[in-house]
Amino acid sequence: MYDYDLLVLGSGPSGQKAAIAAAKLGRRVGIVDRRDMIGGVCINTGTVPSKTLREAVLYLTGLSQRDLYGSSYRVKEEITVGDLAARTQHVISRQTDVIRNQLARNRVALITGTGRFADPHSIWVDGGSGHESKITFDKIVIAAGTRPARPDSVDFDDRTIVDSDGVINLQAVPRSMVVVGAGVIGMEYASMFAALGTKVTVVERRDGMLDFCDEEIVESLKYHLRDLSVTFRFGEEVAAVEKHETAALCILKSGKKIVADTVMYSAGRQGQTDDLALDAAGLEADRRGRIAVDEHYRTSVEHIYAVGDVIGFPALASTSMEQGRMAALHACGEPVRELQELQPIGIYTIPEISFVGKTEEELTNAATPFEVGVARYRELARGQIVGDSYGMLKLLVSPQDGRLLGVHVFGTGATEIVHIGQTVMGCGGTVDYLIDTVFNYPTLSEAYKVAALDASNKIRNITRIDG
Numbered sequence: 001m002y003d004y005d006l007l008v009l010g011s012g013p014s015g016q017k018a019a020i021a022a023a024k025l026g027r028r029v030g031i032v033d034r035r036d037m038i039g040g041v042c043i044n045t046g047t048v049p050s051k052t053l054r055e056a057v058l059y060l061t062g063l064s065q066r067d068l069y070g071s072s073y074r075v076k077e078e079i080t081v082g083d084l085a086a087r088t089q090h091v092i093s094r095q096t097d098v099i100r101n102q103l104a105r106n107r108v109a110l111i112t113g114t115g116r117f118a119d120p121h122s123i124w125v126d127g128g129s130g131h132e133s134k135i136t137f138d139k140i141v142i143a144a145g146t147r148p149a150r151p152d153s154v155d156f157d158d159r160t161i162v163d164s165d166g167v168i169n170l171q172a173v174p175r176s177m178v179v180v181g182a183g184v185i186g187m188e189y190a191s192m193f194a195a196l197g198t199k200v201t202v203v204e205r206r207d208g209m210l211d212f213c214d215e216e217i218v219e220s221l222k223y224h225l226r227d228l229s230v231t232f233r234f235g236e237e238v239a240a241v242e243k244h245e246t247a248a249l250c251i252l253k254s255g256k257k258i259v260a261d262t263v264m265y266s267a268g269r270q271g272q273t274d275d276l277a278l279d280a281a282g283l284e285a286d287r288r289g290r291i292a293v294d295e296h297y298r299t300s301v302e303h304i305y306a307v308g309d310v311i312g313f314p315a316l317a318s319t320s321m322e323q324g325r326m327a328a329l330h331a332c333g334e335p336v337r338e339l340q341e342l343q344p345i346g347i348y349t350i351p352e353i354s355f356v357g358k359t360e361e362e363l364t365n366a367a368t369p370f371e372v373g374v375a376r377y378r379e380l381a382r383g384q385i386v387g388d389s390y391g392m393l394k395l396l397v398s399p400q401d402g403r404l405l406g407v408h409v410f411g412t413g414a415t416e417i418v419h420i421g422q423t424v425m426g427c428g429g430t431v432d433y434l435i436d437t438v439f440n441y442p443t444l445s446e447a448y449k450v451a452a453l454d455a456s457n458k459i460r461n462i463t464r465i466d467g
């Protein structure tokens with residue numbers, strides 16, 4: 001009766017996983033996206049380009065090796081945008097190929113074009129040739145993602161004043177840059193450009209940044225970024241940006257003026273729902289373009305699901321994939337297990353940050369007692385070998401039963417090694433497990449054992465006195 005059992009609108013991480021999960025269950029599945037956006041924001045403009053750029057910056061600047069070879073160490077003296085773009089383009093095209101192949105192998109029809117609802121069971125797809133075709137479906141998953149929010153008052157030109165999409169296409173590495181907004185994306189790019197030698201000023205309306213992270217780790221990050229000549233202007237707002245022939249002039253509400261080659265706005269994201277003709281399906285989005293869903297990712301119209309960034313928080317590729325898979329299982333009438341509550345956060349600043357579980361502040365506010373166990377990379381053989389003298393791992397441990405309440409990592413490989421703590425926590429493990437476990441030597445993972453011993457020694461000292 002319908003062209004597809006399940007149609008997916010958008011081929012980002014959530015859309016891909018939804019399509020493949022349904023195809024594996026033998027459903028007829030189609031996925032719609034624009035020709036140049038296969039893989040979504042994740043592959044084309046967001047996660048993958050930014051993380052590839054970061055690797056290119058770390059490699060070419062030699063920054064991570066300077067502890068070993070001295071502060072003048074560089075792999076390449078004059079780093080051009082060409083050097084950076086080459087690696088990014090290479091990874092994007094390989095990843096796009098992998099996705100196309102996965103979809104083809106699973107017999108998911110890839111329909112290129114832009115879709116909008118015609119009615120609750122069909123969409124029009126504009127393939128760009130001026131001709132629209134109608135596609136019908138039994139169920140649909142909206143996985144249309146987001147785009148950078150652009151304040152109306154700012155005159156973006158994709159050269160001097162850019163957002164996070166434009167920053168990956170700059171014509172030259174800027175000598176100076178103002179980053180407006182100290183959220184995750186803003187701070188990741190601020191780190192990369194600072195590492196490239198750009199004089200970065202971060203302007204943030206709030207009094208601090210990344211306030212959901214461990215305070216001590218955010219302090220360490222600020223220290224490192226200041227060391228790379230980053231200036232922070234917290235509690236400040238940009239009142240106007242003037243474009244001049246050779247640079248932009250940023251005027252803050254406090255009256256300060258900052259000259260910069262480039263101004264990058266990182267002012268949040270807007271759901272890509274305005275062109276979806278949601279009303280034709282009986283749906284609506286909120287002011288930020290987000291669609292409301294229930295615990296099964298169903299919208300207010302039962303056979304229409306929405307997943308990924310378009311439904312809002314946490315708006316990560318990692319969670320979006322799981323949402324897509326779970327929505328498809330539900331749409332196909334399969335049993336769906338709940339997502340584990342413990343979810344890691346990874347922030348690819350330089351140095352990187354990752355954590356899982358509670359922060360010290362959250363535990364203190366909840367009057368939950370905890371002990372802290374710390375391991376510093378410089379005390380680990382692997383830390384010395386890789387030249388990381390600043391990294392640290394911090395465990396927050398319950399003094400009552402030794403359970404891990406939070407794991408916070410700063411430095412090399414943070415986003416990878418956090419998963420050890422996540423697994424131990426997820427399985428209800430205690431510091432004793434980490435103490436009684438043999439870790440490969442020399443590794444950064446060994447930090448878990450050192451931090452576990454630290455926490456357990458502190459707990460023992462208290463017990464000795466307190467009983």
Ligand SMILES: Cc1cc2nc3c(=O)[nH]c(=O)nc-3n(C[C@H](O)[C@H](O)[C@H](O)COP(=O)(O)OP(=O)(O)OC[C@H]3O[C@@H](n4cnc5c(N)ncnc54)[C@H](O)[C@@H]3O)c2cc1C
Pocket residue numbers: 009010011012013014015032033034037038039040041042043045046047048050051113114115116143144145146164185272275276307308309310315316317318319320346348
């Ligand atoms: C700079 C940056 C860095 C990031 N870094 C990380 C990170 O390190 N880790 C992490 O987990 N997450 C990161 N994210 C977030 C991550 O990219 C998103 O969470 C993820 O891409 C969301 O996936 P999605 O499936 O919702 O769709 P998206 O990836 O947003 O893709 C949506 C797709 O839908 C398509 N679409 C929209 N409307 C239509 C339509 N009408 N017809 C057809 N197709 C349509 C779009 O063309 C697009 O391809 C980052 C994001 C940015 C911007």
